[in-house]
Amino acid sequence: MSIDWAAFGVDLHLEFDPASGRRAGLERALREAIRAGRLTPETRLPSTRTxxxxxxxxxxxxxxxYDQLVAEGYLSARTGSxxxxxxxxxSRAQAARPAADVPALRHDLRPGSPDVSTFPTAAWLRATRRALATAPMAAYAYGDPRGRIELRTALADYLGRARGVLAHPDQIVITSGYVQALALLAGVPDGAVLAMEDPGLSFHRDVVRHARAEVVALPVDERGARTDLLRTPAFAAVRSVVVTPAHQYPTGVTLHPHRRHTATTWARERAGLIIEDDYDGEFRYDRQPVGALQGMAPDHVVYVGTAAKTLGPALRLAWMVLPGRLVEPVVRHKRHTDLHTEAIGQLALADLITSHAYDRHIRACRLRYWRRRDLLVNRLGRHVALHGIAAGLHxxxxxxxxxxxxxxxxxxxxxxGLALGGLGDHWHSPGDHPPGLIVxxxxxNEGGYLAALDTLARVLGGSPRS
Structure with a gap:
């Protein structure tokens, strides 16, 4: 028996890759045809001889x-058949499902990501080469759950001068992104009750609940998180609170000085813990960046920073500055979570920081995003009410x-073809909440921003260009 392979869109008359061999090439061609649904279930293949x-x-x-694909479950060999x-x-459902008639995404104004086209590729390559040239052999083995000492030392200096954080390298733990940091903190101690800003990112609430912690909504107003409520009976069980003081997400408000003092006073009186999410604290446009809350009460604040907004989310590098009493329990928890965060990226980032290439990159990005913020305000400010424009990326x-x-x-x-963020998903519970968009x-990227603003203006009913 023979099959008209062309009818199935399968090209088995191919130049097999010498590196993988003829057998591997045949396996790959059949495997891909089956996965794609071009060879459907019950299709009889020719005999091995044919x-x-x-x-x-x-x-x-x-x-x-054939034997390999039978072992993997792609084929079935039946005696006599x-x-x-x-x-x-x-497989049938996937093959038969028609493509959804969804307009192509041409412009992306969703929040949560920097312009990844600005990633400092050349500087990162130089930093990686230098780091690898001087790295000890131990850097390639299993490492300290806290992270590489090179990066922790570099961060202690950088965070002190750039964010006003009081840190010693022994207090710093490197994590695989902010999400892991939040999960580790929510799980120490087990069964904790955390207050989280309302509105706030729903995914972060899911992370906390997944760590078996309870979430209590902490309202946000024009002065930031209502830290004054932490002393009320409704928050009596709360021992930890997650806040974004420099630039609240999603409202963009900066935590008022009185609210900052109220939060740290509560933490001292109740032996509470403040988790400071400083996700985009470096990007301030109306003055110098507001210093971290951690500097006011280092024994009661966990400072969490990340490279996701300054460099790019793909790096999966974040850092916690912990009060001394929490270092060991958090490190123990991390050791049982992923052992340690990958080391090569840590070494490269440490070099980027100590060479001051990181500072130069942030300054360049701050100017770029400042110009974008101004374009947004000039284009839409007369048509809609914009909030949180003094800082950040949204x-x-x-x-x-x-x-x-x-x-x-x-x-x-x-x-x-324009993607935006909606405010509705950020509330802790359904209700009669003010409607809004997160831009x-x-x-x-730089080339598509003006076109995205034009489209947003049309969507909101304003003139495309002013």
């Missing part, structure tokens, strides 16, 4: 390829309650 003649292969090569394509779970747009709903605006944007002006 296929060997057709492809000019040894019969043993085809037989070995030959070899057929196995019925992979869901702005919040208040929508009139009498106008189109938040979801209608999001749907209209999607029809124009991330850091996400688009």
């Amino acid at each position: 296929l060997a003649l057709e492809l000019g292969l040894a019969r043993g090569t085809v037989s070995a390829a 030959g070899t057929v394509v196995a019925d992979l779970a869901g 702005a919040m747009v208040s929508l009139p309650t009498a106008g189109p709903s938040e979801q209608e605006i999001l749907d209209r944007a999607a029809a124009h 991330g002006y850091g996400t688009p």
Whole structure:
């Protein structure tokens, strides 16, 4: 028996890759055809002799390829019936499902990401080369759960001069991104009750709950998180609070000085813990960046920073500055979570910081995002109410309650190929909340930003250009 392979869109008459061998090439071609649904379940394959003649292969090569795919579950060999394509779970549904008629995404103004095209590739390569040239052999083995001492030392200096953080390298723990840091803190101690800002990122609430901690909503107003409520009976069980003091997400407000003092006073009186999420604290446009809350009460504040907004989320590098009493329990928890964060990126980042290439990159990005913020304000400021524009990589747009709903605006944007963030998903619970949009002006690359603003202006009913 022979198959008209072309009818299935399968090219088995191919130049097999010498590096992988003829058998591997045949296995790969059949495997991909089955995964893609071009060879459907119950399709009978030719005998090993027939296929060997057709492809000019040894019969043993085809037989070995069939045996391998049978072992992997892609094929099924039946006595008296030959070899057929196995019925992979869901393969028919996937093959038959039509493509959804969704407009192509042309402009991305969702919050949460920097312009990754600004990643300092050349500087990172130089830093990596220097780091690898001088790294001890121990850097390639299993390491300290706290992270490489080179990076912890560099961060202690950088955070002190750039963010006002009081840190010693022994107090710093490197994590695989902010999410891991939050999960570790939520799990120490087990069964904790954490207050988290409302509105705030829902995914972070999910992370905390996944760590078996309870979440209590802490309202946010025009002065930031309502830390004054921490002393009320409703928060009596709370021993930890997560705040974004420099630039609250998503409202963009900076925590008022009185609220900062109230939070640290509560922490001292109740032996509480403040988790400071300083996700974009370096990007301030109206004055010098506001110093970290940690400097006011280092024994009661865990400072958490990340390279996700300054360099890029792909690095998966973040850091915690812990009060001394928490270092050992957090390190013990991390050791049982992932043992330690990868070391090569840590060494490269340490070199980037100590060579001051990191500072230069942040200054350049601050100017770039400042210009983008100004373009956003000039283009839309006369048509909508913008909030949180003094810092960060996003702005919040208040929508009139009498106008189109938040979801209608999001749907209209999607029809124009524009992705935005909605405020609705950020509330802890459903209710009659003010509608709004979250516009991330850091996400688009430089060439697409103006076009994205034009589209956003049309969606909101303003003139494309002013």
